[in-house]
Structure formats: C-alpha cells, structure tokens
Amino acid sequence: MTLDKRLRGVKRFPLSLLFSMVGSILVLFTILTLFNMIVQQLVLEPTGFVKAATDPLVIESILLTLYASFLATLIAVIFGTPLAYVLARHDFPGKNIVESVIDVPVIIPHSVAGIALYTLLMRRSVIGTAFQNIGVVFEDSLWGIVAAMLFVSASFYINAAREGFQSVNPRLERVARTLGASQWRAFHHIALPLALRHLFSGAIMAWARGISEFGAVIIIAFYPMIAPVLIFYKFTTGGLRGSQPIAVLLILICFAVFIGLRMSSKYWERRQ
Amino acid sequence: MIALEQVSHDWGDFALTDVSFSVADGEYFVILGPTGAGKTLILETIAGFYIPREGHILLKGDDATHTPPEKRNIGFVYQDYALFPHMTVEENVAFGLKMHGSPKETVEHRVQKIMEVMQISHLKERFPTTLSGGEQQRTALARALVIDPDVLLLDEPLSALDPRTRENLRDELKRLHQTQGTTTIHVTHDQTEALVLADRIAVIIDGRVVQVDVPSKVFNNPASVEVANFVGVENVLKGRILSNKDGVARVDVGTYQVHVLSSLGEGDVHVFVRPENIILAKEKFQSSARNVVEGQIIDVTQFGAVFRISMDTGLSAFVTKQSVDELGLQARETVYASFKATAAHLIKR
Amino acid sequence: MKPRTMLMIVAVIVIVVVGGIYFSNPYWKEKTVLKIFHAGSLTVPFETIETQFEADQHTFLREVDVQLEPAGSVACVKKITELGEEADVLASADYSLIPTMMIPTHADWYVIFAKNRMTLAYTANSMYADEINATNWYEILRRSDVKWGFSNPNLDPCGYRTPMVIQLAELEYGDHNIFEDLIEANSDITVTKNNGTYTINSNITDLNPKTERLTIRDKSVDLVSLVQAGGLDYAFEYSSVAKQHGLTYLELPESIDLSAVAYTDTYSTVTIRLTSGTNTGSPIVYGITIPTNAPNQALAEEWVKYVINEYGQGVWTDNGQPPITPAVTSDLDKTPESLKAYVVEE
Numbered sequence: 001m002t003l004d005k006r007l008r009g010v011k012r013f014p015l016s017l018l019f020s021m022v023g024s025i026l027v028l029f030t031i032l033t034l035f036n037m038i039v040q041q042l043v044l045e046p047t048g049f050v051k052a053a054t055d056p057l058v059i060e061s062i063l064l065t066l067y068a069s070f071l072a073t074l075i076a077v078i079f080g081t082p083l084a085y086v087l088a089r090h091d092f093p094g095k096n097i098v099e100s101v102i103d104v105p106v107i108i109p110h111s112v113a114g115i116a117l118y119t120l121l122m123r124r125s126v127i128g129t130a131f132q133n134i135g136v137v138f139e140d141s142l143w144g145i146v147a148a149m150l151f152v153s154a155s156f157y158i159n160a161a162r163e164g165f166q167s168v169n170p171r172l173e174r175v176a177r178t179l180g181a182s183q184w185r186a187f188h189h190i191a192l193p194l195a196l197r198h199l200f201s202g203a204i205m206a207w208a209r210g211i212s213e214f215g216a217v218i219i220i221a222f223y224p225m226i227a228p229v230l231i232f233y234k235f236t237t238g239g240l241r242g243s244q245p246i247a248v249l250l251i252l253i254c255f256a257v258f259i260g261l262r263m264s265s266k267y268w269e270r271r272q
Numbered sequence: 273m274i275a276l277e278q279v280s281h282d283w284g285d286f287a288l289t290d291v292s293f294s295v296a297d298g299e300y301f302v303i304l305g306p307t308g309a310g311k312t313l314i315l316e317t318i319a320g321f322y323i324p325r326e327g328h329i330l331l332k333g334d335d336a337t338h339t340p341p342e343k344r345n346i347g348f349v350y351q352d353y354a355l356f357p358h359m360t361v362e363e364n365v366a367f368g369l370k371m372h373g374s375p376k377e378t379v380e381h382r383v384q385k386i387m388e389v390m391q392i393s394h395l396k397e398r399f400p401t402t403l404s405g406g407e408q409q410r411t412a413l414a415r416a417l418v419i420d421p422d423v424l425l426l427d428e429p430l431s432a433l434d435p436r437t438r439e440n441l442r443d444e445l446k447r448l449h450q451t452q453g454t455t456t457i458h459v460t461h462d463q464t465e466a467l468v469l470a471d472r473i474a475v476i477i478d479g480r481v482v483q484v485d486v487p488s489k490v491f492n493n494p495a496s497v498e499v500a501n502f503v504g505v506e507n508v509l510k511g512r513i514l515s516n517k518d519g520v521a522r523v524d525v526g527t528y529q530v531h532v533l534s535s536l537g538e539g540d541v542h543v544f545v546r547p548e549n550i551i552l553a554k555e556k557f558q559s560s561a562r563n564v565v566e567g568q569i570i571d572v573t574q575f576g577a578v579f580r581i582s583m584d585t586g587l588s589a590f591v592t593k594q595s596v597d598e599l600g601l602q603a604r605e606t607v608y609a610s611f612k613a614t615a616a617h618l619i620k621r
Numbered sequence: 622m623k624p625r626t627m628l629m630i631v632a633v634i635v636i637v638v639v640g641g642i643y644f645s646n647p648y649w650k651e652k653t654v655l656k657i658f659h660a661g662s663l664t665v666p667f668e669t670i671e672t673q674f675e676a677d678q679h680t681f682l683r684e685v686d687v688q689l690e691p692a693g694s695v696a697c698v699k700k701i702t703e704l705g706e707e708a709d710v711l712a713s714a715d716y717s718l719i720p721t722m723m724i725p726t727h728a729d730w731y732v733i734f735a736k737n738r739m740t741l742a743y744t745a746n747s748m749y750a751d752e753i754n755a756t757n758w759y760e761i762l763r764r765s766d767v768k769w770g771f772s773n774p775n776l777d778p779c780g781y782r783t784p785m786v787i788q789l790a791e792l793e794y795g796d797h798n799i800f801e802d803l804i805e806a807n808s809d810i811t812v813t814k815n816n817g818t819y820t821i822n823s824n825i826t827d828l829n830p831k832t833e834r835l836t837i838r839d840k841s842v843d844l845v846s847l848v849q850a851g852g853l854d855y856a857f858e859y860s861s862v863a864k865q866h867g868l869t870y871l872e873l874p875e876s877i878d879l880s881a882v883a884y885t886d887t888y889s890t891v892t893i894r895l896t897s898g899t900n901t902g903s904p905i906v907y908g909i910t911i912p913t914n915a916p917n918q919a920l921a922e923e924w925v926k927y928v929i930n931e932y933g934q935g936v937w938t939d940n941g942q943p944p945i946t947p948a949v950t951s952d953l954d955k956t957p958e959s960l961k962a963y964v965v966e967e
Contacts, residue, residue: 063643067636067640067644070637071637074637115704123707142645233691236842237668239849
C-alpha cells in the first residue's frame with residue numbers, strides 16, 4: 001500500500017490517530033534512551049567502539065552470551081512444548097499450582113534466583129556432586145550460565161506456546177483422529193503447524209530474555225563472563241568509558257539478529 | 273452395523289443416561305433433540321473421544337467401546353466443519369488417505385473422484401477460510417467420505433446455513449445417501465430435516481432416548497408429551513377413556529368428547545392432534561370426520577406462511593391465509609373444528 | 622518431513638555442536654583457575670599484576686587463568702563465610718575484616734601490604750571546585766546546591782570510613798556541628814557522643830539518604846562514574862581510586878584521613894556500628910590472606926608473593942597506595958613457608 005493510502009486509513013479513524021500519538025510516547029522513550037547512548041558512542045567516541053568491537057575478549061563474550069541463551073532456549077523448547085500442550089488441552093487438579101509455579105521465576109528478584117540456583121547446583125550440593133560424577137560442573141561454567149538463563153526465561157516460552165496451542169480448535173485434532181491420525185500424528189500435522197507462529201515468537205522472547213540476564217548468572221557463574229557481566233565489570237573498573245562501547249555493540253548485534261529473525265519469519269509465512 | 277447398549281456418561285452440565293439404539297447397515301438414522309442438549313457429545317462418544325462410564329458401543333458386531341478413534345473408520349463432520357485452515361481443499365480431503373498410508377496415485381484418484389461428486393473440484397487450491405458455508409460443508413463431507421467410512425456422523429450439518437443453501441444441501445445429502453449408501457447418523461434439532469432424510473429417528477431429550485421410530489410414527493404418534501411438544505404437536509388434551517368400540521375409543525376431555533383410533537380400553541390418557549389435521553368450517557357440516565367440536569376463536573396468529581387459529585376448546589388449527597379470508601376467521605367468531613379419529617393419537621397418562 | 626524442517630533441525634544441531642567445541646577448553650592444555658575475591662579499589666593494580674602473573678605462569682602445557690571478582694570488602698568475605706564459595710585469595714580494603722570475620726574458621730593468618738588515604742574526589746566541573754581546600758571542604762559540602770556521596774557503610778569499608786572522617790573533622794576544626802549537618806541531616810545514620818568517644822550508628826538496612834543532597838552506592842568505585850559524568854560534585858574516595866580514575870582529589874589533614882599510623886589513637890576514638898559488626902577507626906591498611914579452603918594453595922601463594930615483593934611494591938606506589946615495606950604478617954608461624962621470607966611479624 002502506498003503511504004498515501006495508509007495515511008488515509010488512519011485519518012478516517014481519529015481515535016486510532018489519538019491512540020498512536022499516546023502510544024508513540026512509549027516508543028519514543030525507548031528510542032531516545034538507546035539512541036542517545038548509541039549516537040554518543042558512535043559519533044563522539046568511535047575509536048572506543050572500534051576497540052571494543054575488535055577486542056577478542058568482547059567478541060567471545062558476546063558470542064558466548066548468544067550461544068548460552070540459545071542452549072537455554074533449546075532446552076525450554078524441548079521440555080516446554082509438551083508441557084504447554086498438556087496445559088492447553090487438559091484440566092487436572094492442581095493445574096493452577098503448576099501454572100503459578102511456572103510464572104514464579106519471573107517475579108523473583110534476579111539475585112535471589114541466582115542464590116537459589118547456586119545453593120542447589122554448587123559443587124557441594126547433592127545435585128552438584130551427582131553431576132560432577134559425570135563431569136558436569138555448574139559453578140563458573142557454561143552449564144551454570146545456561147541453568148540461570150533457563151530459569152528466568154523458560155516461563156516466557158511456555159506461556160507463549162500454551163497460548164499457541166489454545167488458539168488451535170481442538171475439534172481439528174479430533175477430526176484428524178477420526179481420519180486415522182494417532183494422537184501423535186494429530187499433534188504433529190495439526191496442532192504443531194497451526195501453533196508454530198506462537199512457538200517461534202515465544203522462543204525468540206525466551207532467547208532475548210536469556211541474553212539480558214545478569215543478576216542470576218553472576219552469582220553462579222561470574223566466569224566465563226557473559227556480556228552483561230563483562231559490561232558490569234568494565235563499568236566498575238573503567239566507568240562509562242569502559243563499558244558503554246560493549247553495551248552499544250551488544251545492542252546493535254541483538255537488534256540485527258532480531259530484525260533478521262522477524263523478517264525471515266514473515267517471509268516464511270508469506271510463502272505459505 | 274452400529275449399536276449403543278445402555279451407554280451412560282457424565283460431563284457435568286450434561287449427561288447421557290442408558291442410551292440404547294441400533295443402526296442398520298446403510299440406514300440414515302437421525303437423532304432429534306433440542307438445541308444445545310449435548311448432541312455433539314453423543315456423536316463424539318460414538319466416535320470414541322469419550323469412553324462411556326457404563327455401556328457398550330458396538331461396531332459391525334464387535335465391542336468397540338475401548339477402540340481409539342483412529343481405528344474406528346468413522347467419518348465425522350462437525351457443525352463448524354473443522355476444516356484444516358493451513359491446508360488447501362485438496363489437502364484437506366486427501367488427509368485421511370494419507371494417514372492410512374495409501375499410495376500417491378490412489379490418493380490422487382480417489383480425491384479427484386470425491387471432489388467431482390461433491391462438485392468442489394474447482395476449489396481444490398483454495399484455503400478453507402475463503403470458502404462459503406455451503407462450499408465448506410461440501411469439503412467437510414468429501415473429506416469424511418473419501419476414506420470410505422463404515423459410519424458417517426453428521427453434527428447439525430445444515431444448521432449454520434441460510435435457508436436456500438440448507439434446502440439444497442439437504443437434498444444433496446439425500447441424493448448422496450442414495451448413491452453411496454453410507455450408514456449415517458445425523459444429529460439435528462430441525463424436524464423438517466428429520467422428516468425428509470431419516471429412515472428412522474431417535475428422539476433424545478435430556479440425555480435419554482425417549483422414542484425410536486420411523487418418522488411418521490414419531491410425528492403422528494409421539495410416545496410422550498415431551499416428544500409431542502418437541503415435534504410440534506400443538507394439541508395435547510388430558511382425558512379419560514369412557515369406552516372402546518371396534519377399536520375406536522371414546523374419550524372425555526372435559527367439555528366434550530373425542531373419538532380416537534386406539535387399542536386402549538380404559539384409563540387416563542393424553543390425546544394428541546396435529547394442528548394441520550384439523551379442518552375449520554363456519555357451519556356444522558357432515559363429513560367423514562368423527563370429531564366435530566364447536567368453539568370460539570381466541571386468537572389468530574401468523575406463522576410464516578400459515579395462520580394458527582386457537583380456540584377456547586383447547587384446540588389449535590393451522591390454516592392458509594386464503595382460508596382465513598374466505599371464512600372470515602377472527603377472534604370471538606364461532607367455528608367448527610373437525611378431525612378424523614385416525615388423525616388423533618392416545619397414550620396412557 | 623518437509624525439507625525446510627530438515628534444514629532447521631540440521632542448523633540447530635550445527636550451532637549446538639560448533640558452539641560446544643568452541644567454548645570448551647582445549648583438552649590438551651591443563652587450565653588452572655585462580656579465583657581472587659578482592660575489594661573494588663584493588664581492581665586496577667590487581668589487573669596489572671594479573672597480566673604479569675599470567676604471562677609468567679604460562680607454559681606450553683599449563684595455562685593459568687586469574688579470575689578477579691571485585692566487590693565491596695565485606696561482600697567478598699561474606700561470599701566465603703556465608704555462601705561457602707571457594708576462593709584462592711582474599712584481599713580486603715580493611716585488613717581488620719579478616720581477623721574479625723574469617724579467623725579461625727576460614728583463615729589462619731593475614732598480611733598487610735599497602736595503605737591508603739581518605740580524600741574528597743572531584744572534577745573541574747564540580748560546584749565550587751576552584752574554591753575548595755583542606756580547611757573549607759566541610760563548609761562547601763554544607764551548601765544546599767552541592768551534591769556529594771559515599772558508599773554504603775554496611776557493604777564497603779570506604780563507606781564506613783567516611784562518617785568516621787567527618788566525625789574526626791569536628792575535633793580537627795573545632796566545629797561540633799559538622800557530623801550533624803552533613804550526615805544526620807541527610808540520612809538515618811546517627812552518632813552518640815560519650816565523653817570523648819564517638820559511636821556512629823549505621824547498623825540499619827535502609828540508610829534513607831536524602832537523594833537531592835547525598836548519594837549512596839554499593840561500592841565507592843560506583844561513585845566515580847557519577848562524578849565523571851557530572852551528576853555528583855564530590856565523592857569520598859581512597860586516594861588510589863581517585864588517582865586511578867583521573868579525578869582531582871583533595872588531601873585531608875592526616876589527623877582525619879585515616880592514613881597515618883601515628884594517629885592510631887585519635888582514629889580509635891571513633892567507632893561505627895554496622896549490620897555485620899562494629900569497627901573502630903584505624904589506619905586504612907590492605908590485608909590479604911589465602912582462605913583455608915583454597916583450591917589452589919601453591920598457586921595462591923605465588924600470587925601473594927607478587928603482591929608483596931619488590932615488583933608488587935612498585936605497582937602499589939604507581940597506583941597511589943603506599944606499600945608497607947616489608948609486609949607485616951599477623952602470625953609468622955601460621956604463614957605459609959614460601960612467604961615467610963617476605964614478611965615480618967609485628
């Protein structure tokens with residue numbers, strides 16, 4: 001649609017225009033905050049930015065952050081999808097409790113979550129010792145980072161997936177069964193494809209949430225340093241000058257990845 | 273072919289109690305009942321989505337109560353058609369055959385054929401959300417029929433359509449049944465559908481089977497007041513049999529007597545007379561009708577194409593507009609209502 | 622399965638595997654991690670030592686990774702004593718925390734190796750920067766358009782030393798309202814005066830600072846960026862921190878800046894009560910120890926050596942934290958053998 005046509009549509013709905021203006025305040029708030037920092041860094045101190053962008057420690061830290069959150073999201077998807085399906089399709093005694101438990105990690109202060117995870121998974125704990133026997137250590141390791149990220153972000157995926165499955169009419173799966181599909185095939189051919197958009201969007205959210213986690217990760221795994229921890233460390237030692245370039249780099253990279261994902265999912269949908 | 277034996281189940285708001293009936297091979301069986309009374313649940317139970325608390329479901333003589341739905345070879349058409357929105361019409365129709373593992377050529381061939389029969393071949397690349405109600409209905413039927421089901425279950429298939437499409441599809445269903453011969457169980461609240469399509473009808477009210485009979489019997493000889501009310505028998509009179517001579521009972525209904533063809537000899541009864549069977553005249557006249565009742569008109573109301581004349585005798589009659597005009601029917605007019613002894617029906621009270 | 626789904630699953634597996642290989646340690650190299658919990662103000666000199674140390678320790682078959690975890694000194698100790706975390710070295714901005722909180726359960730000895738002084742850090746853009754000096758600083762802090770700050774006394778020794786400095790200032794300048802005007806008026810911290818001894822009460826969780834005048838942060842180093850950005854005019858910092866971050870700093874009289882051993886008795890007239898215990902004013906001296914549960918005892922001893930030997934002494938001088946030469950140990954018997962040559966007992 002041309003710009004002209006689009007504007008005409010809005011003009012015909014003065015309420016929408018008013019709502020857009022009110023809503024744009026929020027969008028502006030986000031844009032201003034980030035833009036201010038990004039422009040400050042790129043325009044006023046570009047050398048600092050280049051130094052950070054080429055520092056292997058910084059690059060590795062950012063890659064580690066993206067990768068660890070990817071693993072956490074993967075685990076959330078593998079275990080969370082069946083859970084979300086059950087929650088969407090069935091009622092059972094205690095369902096309320098289960099759903100509340102899933103939401104709890106979102107409300108807990110991050111440092112509390114970190115301490116709780118640490119006490120559970122540290123080398124000395126029951127679980128920690130058991131895992132050590134198979135060579136997995138959580139303290140100061142990738143596993144610990146993944147555990148912390150998973151803890152805070154799983155709920156986003158599960159809720160999105162559950163809504164996705166709820167939006168699929170259960171009659172569709174029933175008809176599929178009468179046509180000879182087993183429960184699994186009805187899920188695979190009907191429920192899953194129709195809920196896919198929600199699942200994908202939920203996964204992206206969980207991944208984003210994992211990338212930004214700081215308080216929970218820093219207690220169980222200060223090292224290896226994920227980007228938020230590195231930024232914090234640089235902030236305490238080098239102040240704004242030391243930490244801002246990394247923050248800007250991280251924002252730009254994440255921005256690029258998210259735009260890429262959203263565009264590819266739209267393209268995917270259109271091909272359907 | 274398919275039988276329910278004393279099936280009972282509870283869903284909270286609705287319950288099936290002791291439901292038994294059987295459907296013969298190739299029969300068109302209609303389950304008739306008020307709207308929202310859980311008729312979908314009955315069909316879903318037959319399809320196997322609920323295992324009844326009590327009772328058995330038999331398919332082709334075998335106890336299929338615990339057989340999973342995908343093994344029952346049952347075709348199902350929901351009221352909202354439940355077409356797969358992410359598949360084309362062709363893919364929808366082909367789904368069942370794909371699930372059964374049929375080879376590609378067979379699938380293509382059979383899908384083409386059924387789409388031709390249902391006249392939806394021109395829609396095969398379309399997606400369900402772009403189809404009209406009638407087109408969706410035909411697609412849903414094609415999808416269910418292509419797998420050659422032992423039983424076809426239809427959940428109020430015509431309720432969501434406009435009157436003209438409804439009539440067209442109703443006739444098509446009849447035609448389809450005559451050509452394909454599939455055993456069908458069709459659930460509806462619409463009596464006309466039942467009358468036109470059914471070989472036999474089961475009237476289910478409040479989760480119980482109240483009457484299982486051929487259509488004419490259900491409509492003219494309802495087994496209870498509830499059935500009568502439901503099938504549109506407007507005239508229900510309370511009476512007591514005075515005598516019975518040569519198979520005709522004389523019944524005292526309070527202010528007058530009626531003669532009804534019946535084998536009952538005595539006792540308290542309900543008398544049923546369909547309003548269409550009552551003929552009105554301005555003067556008492558001689559006819560073959562055994563019953564002539566004089567009365568005053570209380571009310572003249574229009575119902576679509578017919579008028580209902582209610583009289584102080586407790587009788588209502590349906591007449592055309594022409595009759596209303598010719599006879600000058602209006603409130604307070606005296607009129608004679610006559611009906612044959614065979615047009616009335618008795619049940620014990 | 623559709624080819625598109627196949628592609629996605631393959632992509633996921635590739636990412637998982639490649640990432641796993643990339644981020645795991647090379648199996649042929651032994652990698653030892655030396656974990657060091659230390660006060661924020663030691664970060665810059667420790668980073669210098671870290672570079673040298675890692676380079677020296679690096680051999681073909683062994684790699685040493687020094688992991689520095691800075692935090693407020695009290696928080697550092699608590700990580701060991703309360704959370705049970707295992708560190709190889711603990712370095713505190715207040716040596717007295719070690720005997721008070723760690724000996725004998727978590728440590729047996731400690732060594733003091735450098736000192737520091739309390740100063741007032743600021744920049745050319747701070748209010749009244751061209752006016753302030755060692756005799757009028759408290760007047761300037763009283764002014765209503767000046768914003769100043771210090772760190773949380775319950776988390777950071779630099780934080781609890783600040784009220785001490787301000788109380789000691791009353792004696793030095795003969796003005797008995799300084800503490801009241803600067804501290805009591807702007808927060809819930811109070812002082813009880815008793816015949817020449819002063820007890821500051823900061824054993825409360827919520828200090829309730831009046832944020833238009835007074836800013837409180839977890840570690841003194843956090844205030845540095847605020848001063849640099851211009852949001853804060855003056856912050857109480859160690860001279861080392863101010864120097865390392867390029868801030869101008871005002872040297873205060875030795876009788877109040879907690880840097881001179883000669884004034885120990887004066888300093889000790891001030892006591893502060895914190896949520897974790899009580900502390901008496903004393904010269905700011907850095908202490909270091911190897912906790913009893915250190916995973917890498919031998920390597921930890923090497924690190925301590927670097928801190929107290931000639932090389933280390935040079936690092937401290939450069940950073941504005943005068944070294945104590947030679948380093949002094951609390952208990953020569955309990956000091957590790959390899960370090961005995963570098964220390965003396967008090």
